[in-house]
Structures are given as structure tokens and as C-alpha cells.
Amino acid sequence: MQTITANNYSVYFDSKGYETLTEMLKPSHYSKIFILVDENTSQYCLPHLLNNLATEIEIEIIELEVGEIHKNIATCTEVWGALSELGGDRKSILINLGGGVISDLGGFVACTFKRGIDFINIPTTLLSMVDASIGGKNGVDLGNLKNQIGIIREPKAVVVDTQFLSTLPQNEMRSGLAEMLKHGLIHDKEYWNKFKNLKNLSTEDLNQLIHQSIEIKNEIVCEDLTENGIRKALNFGHTLGHGIESYFLENEDKTSLLHGEAIAVGMILESYISKEKNLLSNEEYQEIKYIINDIFDRVEFTEKDINEIIELLIYDKKNEFGKVQFALLDGIGKIIINQETDNELIFKAFKDYAI
Known part of the structure; x- marks a missing residue:
């Protein structure tokens, strides 16, 4: 390569x-x-x-x-x-x-x-x-x-x-797929479409997808090394995903999630928020939700879990001036950064995820 x-x-x-x-x-x-x-x-x-x-x-x-x-x-x-x-x-x-x-x-x-x-x-x-x-x-x-x-x-x-x-065990491979899916969602709809039927991918196909995923991330980073602008696009799924990952890591009664497993949930939640803000069509949202849920196991959240995850968002390193910042989808393959949302909409996203 x-x-x-x-x-x-x-x-x-x-x-x-x-x-x-x-x-x-x-x-x-x-x-x-x-x-x-x-x-x-x-x-x-x-x-x-x-x-x-x-x-x-x-x-x-x-x-x-x-x-x-x-x-x-x-x-x-x-x-x-x-x-x-x-x-x-x-x-x-x-x-x-x-x-x-x-x-x-x-x-x-x-x-x-x-x-x-x-x-x-x-x-x-x-x-x-x-x-x-x-x-x-x-x-x-x-x-x-x-x-x-x-x-x-x-x-x-x-x-x-x-x-x-x-x-690698299969769960570690799936964890990596989450970031590859993200690269397609934020930057390249054609690349995202290649993941619609993973069962038909050969080893050579996977190698090429890895190479292309690295190219996408590198292109974004080269444009904005210090994350003052477009590099924030790479945070899609991570604002809530990191909160989920941290919460499950610190609670002994929860089974810790791999990074990609938490980010997969975060991408569904933040896709829902994108839809509710009229940035993403319902058809696109349902496609994203279906494909990610087809790869990753569903994670269960209680109301207490959701409240504590939301409280963790204030510590997210992407925040500016005390406000939680999201990178949201502006349709599949496009992103819009520095978006705020309220806790009520985050709760709705969690409820829809459970359906």
C-alpha cells in the first residue's frame, strides 16, 4: 500500500x-x-x-x-x-x-x-x-x-x-470499525456505503479500507493540527461516547466498554440529535442506526445512568467557555462543528436508542 x-x-x-x-x-x-x-x-x-x-x-x-x-x-x-x-x-x-x-x-x-x-x-x-x-x-x-x-x-x-x-479478538476488530464508520459519516458518503455489507469484504478489501480511513483522518489533521477548526469533525460520536466510556469505566457494577463500543453508541445518539436539529433526514438516521446496531451489541441505560453521563459532559476536553460542544452530521458525509444542545434532547436521543 x-x-x-x-x-x-x-x-x-x-x-x-x-x-x-x-x-x-x-x-x-x-x-x-x-x-x-x-x-x-x-x-x-x-x-x-x-x-x-x-x-x-x-x-x-x-x-x-x-x-x-x-x-x-x-x-x-x-x-x-x-x-x-x-x-x-x-x-x-x-x-x-x-x-x-x-x-x-x-x-x-x-x-x-x-x-x-x-x-x-x-x-x-x-x-x-x-x-x-x-x-x-x-x-x-x-x-x-x-x-x-x-x-x-x-x-x-x-x-x-x-x-x-x-x-485480535472479534470485539477488538469491531471497536476499530467504529472509527472507520465515523470517517465515512463525517467526510465521505461513498466510503460509508462500503460498510453496508461487511460480510462480502475480503482481506484485501479491509486493507484498502484501512488505508482510506487513515487518508481521511490525515487529510483532516493536516488541515488543522491543533484542533481549532475542522479537526473538531473527528469528535463526532465522541462527546457522548467518551461520557459513556468514562461512566462505564468507573462503575464496578457495569461491564467496561471498549472505546469503539462506546463511540458506536455515541454516533447513534449524536445522529439522532442531528436529525432533531433538521441537519440529517430521518431516512439517513435510520440507516446509520441500523448499520451500527447490526455490528455492535445494544447497550442498556437506566435513567440514573443517563443523568450521570450527562453530568460528565461538562468535563469533556472539547468544551469551550463552559459549554458542551458537539460535532453533528449535516447529512451523511458532511459535518457541522461547535453545536450546542440541551439535556432534554440528549435524553430523547437515549430513549430513541433503546427502541
Whole structure:
């Protein structure tokens, strides 16, 4: 697949990615290589990477526990300490081998260790391939609040190797599909239409869809790196989706949702709000609701759940001047940003979702 050029880095695919790594990772460029993994990627992905990593530089592995619950400053402190103890200096480089948690946290650690060292993202989940590893957003959660602490700084490179997808369970694959569906809804109706019959997609079709999804996100990010304008389009489904994800993460009586599972619900809810604001036709809304519900399991919400999720919205990092901001659909394939809504309409959206 063809290399995608971003603002200050490129996204390389499969063998081209490893050829590029070989060129980049020379003793004249870096003093030491650190590879950040979690328990899963250490077992299933690290051997494949090391077999394709040709370098004379010393390599150190730093392993984390699995899960969003560990995406916090405490874990960063552990990684900063490991980097120091293992002889990391300003000419070290950090390779983040994993999903969204590893990409987000590893990028943040690299940006802040010794006031900033280089890092490379090698995403191993579908979600991180099409979303977390692209665009330069690095950060961690603050308690149960998503991505409250962070910085925007782009990696030296991203390497996408779709062989890693064979290690994923089905729920992780579906989680990544949510962001791909979003890219079609906000930017490209023709791309969205390709997801209407997933059963007929081949492996090659999926690879091309991944490449196109990355192209869509990259195009938007290149236009607005610091999220002052059009990049806010990428927040569609995330205002309510992040609230849902945070709420389920902090409540012991709830089964935690994967990021994509929460965003799938958020996209249906925010599509309903778009419809009620006469931005989206009822026919388009019903199509979106049907396709997403055909892929993802329905999530149940009590009135108490909804009230507490709405209360969490005030902490959303997209808010401005104390007001909750939504990116809403202006028809399939188009978006309108900086939209406000009231709690009554949000409640109606949840009630319609349950039907």
C-alpha cells in the first residue's frame, strides 16, 4: 500500500515500514531503542517486530499491564523511571507497539522525558491503526475522565502492519470499525456505503479500507493540527461516547466498554440529535442506526445512568467557555462543528436508542 505523507512524518505499510525503520534506526541517529508494550503485544506482536527490526542499537523492552485503567500519570511515572534506570538519554527513541493506550501514553511519555525524545508508533489494533496512532495526539486520562492530560506532537513515523490484526479478538476488530464508520459519516458518503455489507469484504478489501480511513483522518489533521477548526469533525460520536466510556469505566457494577463500543453508541445518539436539529433526514438516521446496531451489541441505560453521563459532559476536553460542544452530521458525509444542545434532547436521543 502506498505511503501516506502527513505534516512532519509519514505512515508506512507492511514491508516498506520495516525498511524505513532500518534506515532510521542507526547508531549515528539514536543511542538506545526502547520498545513499549503491554502484556498482550509482548506475547503476540513483539516477536514479529524483533524479527523484522534490523539494527545494531541496544534494545530495551518496557512492559505495561493491559487496559485503559492504566492510562494515567502513575503509569507514566513508572515508564519515566524505567527509561532513566535503563540509561535513556535525549538521543533515545521510544517505539510504541500496541493499541490506543500504548500509542497515547507512550507518545506522552516520549514528549515529556528529557523534555522530549523521538517516538515511533506501530499500532497493533484496528482502532489504533485508523485513529490513535495518527495525528499527533498524546495523553492520558485523569481519573475516569478521558484524555484530560496531554500534548499534540507528531511521531517520527507510523508503521502499519496489518498482520497484527490476526492476533485480535472479534470485539477488538469491531471497536476499530467504529472509527472507520465515523470517517465515512463525517467526510465521505461513498466510503460509508462500503460498510453496508461487511460480510462480502475480503482481506484485501479491509486493507484498502484501512488505508482510506487513515487518508481521511490525515487529510483532516493536516488541515488543522491543533484542533481549532475542522479537526473538531473527528469528535463526532465522541462527546457522548467518551461520557459513556468514562461512566462505564468507573462503575464496578457495569461491564467496561471498549472505546469503539462506546463511540458506536455515541454516533447513534449524536445522529439522532442531528436529525432533531433538521441537519440529517430521518431516512439517513435510520440507516446509520441500523448499520451500527447490526455490528455492535445494544447497550442498556437506566435513567440514573443517563443523568450521570450527562453530568460528565461538562468535563469533556472539547468544551469551550463552559459549554458542551458537539460535532453533528449535516447529512451523511458532511459535518457541522461547535453545536450546542440541551439535556432534554440528549435524553430523547437515549430513549430513541433503546427502541
